[in-house]
Amino acid sequence: MAFRALHAQWGTVFAHLADLGCGHDWATIWRARPPAPLSCVECGHTMYAKTSHHGLHFFAHAPGAPHCALAEETVHHHLLKLELATAARAAGAHAELEVRGPAGTWRADVLATHPTGDWQIALEAQISPITRQDIITRTQLMNSDSVSAIWFTDRKRPPWLGHVPSARVSLHDEHGLLVTDALAKFTKGSWQSGPQTPAATFLKWIFTGQVVPHHRRAPVTAPLREWHTVWTAPRYVQDEAAHLAEAQRQLHERREAEQQRRDERLRAAQEHDRRRFGTDRSDDHQAAIDALMRRQAALEKPVYDFIRRATGSAPYIDEDPAPEFATGLPVYIGQRPYGVVCPVASRIPAARTDLASLVIFVASRRERDRIAAQTRPDQRIVVLSATRVRLQTDLAQSRNDARVTAAS
Numbered sequence: 001m002a003f004r005a006l007h008a009q010w011g012t013v014f015a016h017l018a019d020l021g022c023g024h025d026w027a028t029i030w031r032a033r034p035p036a037p038l039s040c041v042e043c044g045h046t047m048y049a050k051t052s053h054h055g056l057h058f059f060a061h062a063p064g065a066p067h068c069a070l071a072e073e074t075v076h077h078h079l080l081k082l083e084l085a086t087a088a089r090a091a092g093a094h095a096e097l098e099v100r101g102p103a104g105t106w107r108a109d110v111l112a113t114h115p116t117g118d119w120q121i122a123l124e125a126q127i128s129p130i131t132r133q134d135i136i137t138r139t140q141l142m143n144s145d146s147v148s149a150i151w152f153t154d155r156k157r158p159p160w161l162g163h164v165p166s167a168r169v170s171l172h173d174e175h176g177l178l179v180t181d182a183l184a185k186f187t188k189g190s191w192q193s194g195p196q197t198p199a200a201t202f203l204k205w206i207f208t209g210q211v212v213p214h215h216r217r218a219p220v221t222a223p224l225r226e227w228h229t230v231w232t233a234p235r236y237v238q239d240e241a242a243h244l245a246e247a248q249r250q251l252h253e254r255r256e257a258e259q260q261r262r263d264e265r266l267r268a269a270q271e272h273d274r275r276r277f278g279t280d281r282s283d284d285h286q287a288a289i290d291a292l293m294r295r296q297a298a299l300e301k302p303v304y305d306f307i308r309r310a311t312g313s314a315p316y317i318d319e320d321p322a323p324e325f326a327t328g329l330p331v332y333i334g335q336r337p338y339g340v341v342c343p344v345a346s347r348i349p350a351a352r353t354d355l356a357s358l359v360i361f362v363a364s365r366r367e368r369d370r371i372a373a374q375t376r377p378d379q380r381i382v383v384l385s386a387t388r389v390r391l392q393t394d395l396a397q398s399r400n401d402a403r404v405t406a407a408s
């Protein structure tokens with residue numbers, strides 16, 4: 001069914017207009033004998049003027065019509081189209097039903113046009129199922145002719161809702177067409193559902209730029225769904241941008257502070273070495289310290305898991321290497337020292353007795369052999385591997401090897 005048909009003498013006639021858009025009565029084409037010479041604008045097949053039991057005027061294909069998009073449309077779909085056209089006019093736009101694009105690649109259910117022609121927006125009543133990809137493609141087709149598209153549905157949760165500029169509507173006897181799900185506002189770092197509005201108000205806000213389609217970046221708060229595109233006021237778009245910039249700044253600051261702490265620890269270790277050995281050590285030595293710290297950091301989780309399994313208790317692993325633990329990371333269960341992660345072999349002699357009752361955790365058998373050469377013979381040493389640990393130590397090692405090779 002359709003609102004538009006071609007009359008053999010009068011040209012295009014419109015079922016929803018009182019004068020058919022050409023100064024004639026509905027009675028001149030409805031139940032006329034002989035039948036009025038009407039044909040479909042899409043397929044050219046003969047059409048009849050009809051009136052539904054709700055009093056809705058429309059055109060229907062005569063029996064035996066070819067496959068035609070207009071033939072497959074339902075009364076329900078047509079009512080929604082008509083409501084959208086009415087709302088668009090109430091919002092101050094010109095609205096035409098069933099308008100074909102310039103190249104015939106698309107047909108708008110309702111084409112809303114700014115009174116001075118500044119913009120054209122297709123208002124689509126989408127009742128039948130359509131895939132997300134198809135609706136995106138159809139949107140792009142219209143966009144390529146400088147026509148924006150807004151998709152309206154009264155279905156509960158079509159898969160494309162929120163993936164193109166779209167809105168869920170419901171038809172009320174009292175309030176007419178109501179936009180129930182579309183508007184969103186940005187508050188306290190997330191997007192939340194906005195108010196329900198009559199379709200005419202919603203369209204007026206869009207036509208005047210008070211509400212814009214926005215590709216959301218911040219998270220949503222229920223009941224708002226995780227739509228990609230929400231309708232919102234420009235100031236909420238700015239609020240989101242400011243919020244995200246601030247979050248980014250804080251994250252950057254935290255990372256900087258973390259990096260600074262790491263650098264300070266490294267410098268302190270180097271300083272300690274300089275005092276101890278009385279010389280400025282080479283890059284290779286710095287790389288070795290760096291590699292040690294990576295090994296210690298990467299072993300934290302495997303050590304934690306190992307102790308949980310072995311003792312049933314959650315250990316506390318200190319972040320900072322301690323001299324009395326041979327520059328390894330101290331591990332405690334409660335207040336009691338339990339072990340040490342990756343101590344430095346050359347520091348063990350000074351701490352040998354203290355370490356004897358603890359478990360030493362290392363990242364490789366090679367490291368274990370190096371440590372065992374310095375500890376008491378009965379020292380407990382556990383080799384824990386984490387893929388990450390191996391990778392990083394191997395990388396650091398190969399860098400060292402490369403330097404040594406280059407220097408020799």
Ligand SMILES: [Zn+2]
Nearest residue numbers: 040042043068
């Ligand atoms: Zn047709």
